[in-house]
Amino acid sequence: MSFLRTYTKPAVFASAVIGSLLVGALLGAVARVTETVWLTELLDQVGSVFTTLLQIAVVPLVFTAIIVGINSLRGLGGGRTAARLGGKTVGWFATTSLIAVLIGIGVGLLFNPGSGGLGGVEATAENTERAADSVAEWGSWTAFVEGIVPENFVAAFAEGQMLQVLFLALVIGAASYSLGERAEPFVNVVSSVFEIIQRYLGWIVRLAPIGILGLIGGAVANYGDALFRPLLSATLAVYVGSLLVMFVVYPLLLQFVARVRPGQFFGKSWTAIQFGFVSQSSAATLPLTRQSAVNLGVDPGYAGFATPLATATKMDGCAAVFPAIGAIFIANISGISLSFGQYVGIVVVAVFGALATAGTTGWLTALTLTATVIGLDPAQVAMGIALIYSVNPIMDMMRTATNVAGQIAVTTVVARTEGLIDDEVLNAPSAPPLLSDTGTKAGTPA
Secondary structure (H helix, E strand, O other): OHHHHOOOOHHHHHHHHHHHHHHHHHHHHHHHHHHHHHHHHHHHHHHHHHHHHHHHHHHHHHHHHHHHHHHHHHHOOOOOHHHHHHHHHHHHHHHHHHHHHHHHHHHHHHHHHOOOOOOOOOOOOOHHHHHHHHHHHHOOHHHHOOOOOOOOOHHHHHHOOHHHHHHHHHHHHHHHHHHHHHHHHHHHHHHHHHHHHHHHHHHHHHHHHHHHHHHHHHHHHHHHHHHHOOOHHHHHHHHHHHHHHHHHHEEEEEHHHHHOOOOHHHHHHHHHHHHHHHHHOOOHHHHHHHHHHHHHOOOOOHHHHHHHHHHHHHOOOHHHHHHHHHHHHHHOOOOOOOOOOHHHHHHHHHHHHHHHHHHHHHHHHHHHHHHHHOOHHEEEHHHHHHHHOOOOOHHHHHHHHHHHHHHHHHHHHHHHOOOOOOOHOOOOOOOOOOOOOOOOOOOOOO
16 A cells, blocks of 8 residues: 555656556657557557547536535625636636737748648558548537537436537536435445546546556557657647647736745646656546646635646647648648638637537547638648648647646636635645545645
């Protein structure tokens, strides 16, 4: 048990993850250079099993977390207080998305990805088919709006329709909140399910170094030198834009609005950001995201509401920086010069279309929605997405890390403006192990 407690401390866990990244990259490179098929398949299988174990919990986690989060606002005041908190949270989501998409456009224009031709890079038949399906499914605002309300309650969960699950959770959460004590038995059951899912994910998180080894190794073995081909400019642009948002925008907001030093923020949220990077799933990172906010002194009740909502709707990497760069990339490979009006369209989609991005598939929805809304031809959009698929796992790591950082940062900023930060917890030098019990006071060893 002493080993387990030591292993789950952020510093030790971070070291294990870094070691897995290095070993995985080395094994992937060996597999690619030596064309060792069995090693590539083994790495793919390890990464796939780890991802599947995470995905099992994504839908029920988001559903229960939002219901519990809405009802946890009861301790912060009445219905008007809850409504004000919800409105302010969404407002800050939109504000930071606006900043992020402007950075994405600026970086996209600087790198000009896709210009000068593709140098022989072609989309595979499989990727082209997947891209065409995505355009057909998410090609219009009408399809998006119609997709919010599920035709069948069970089907939304069985098919993993995250946007529909989010809608149901918000409605049921609001209804149970309005019923007060009469809904308490239901809320207690949902809370218990939420705790069980968190415990399950806590076990899976401890397997992260093994899963990371497979994910990184498989990515290097399969995609290898794709980064050094014409798609390099798009990949670099996504990383630069995301890094600017993560290490410039968020620290400035935290320093001057939330009065939280960048060192404090990254010191207590780095484990969650790192896990988001390697898992490529904001939803799977949710328990760590919530714990990081609590470690930063955010009231647990508000953290329980804001972080699940942010996990499904606050994605500056996937829904702001990346779609801007992706749209420029598609326009360039299609020989199209975007107009000022089309750039405005990219901004509008990033600010108001965040609900169209949910969990692990947000990048595809966001890019397709952005490109089609600004008038790019569906065939061109499908081709661009098919090309991006070849390097998407590498892009997605940075996008998801940015998403997670933003989810924690905005929660912290709003909490400060509402007087919901405990400075004693914020200034505590230590943080609890990963996914400590919810009853443990943040900032102290569990």
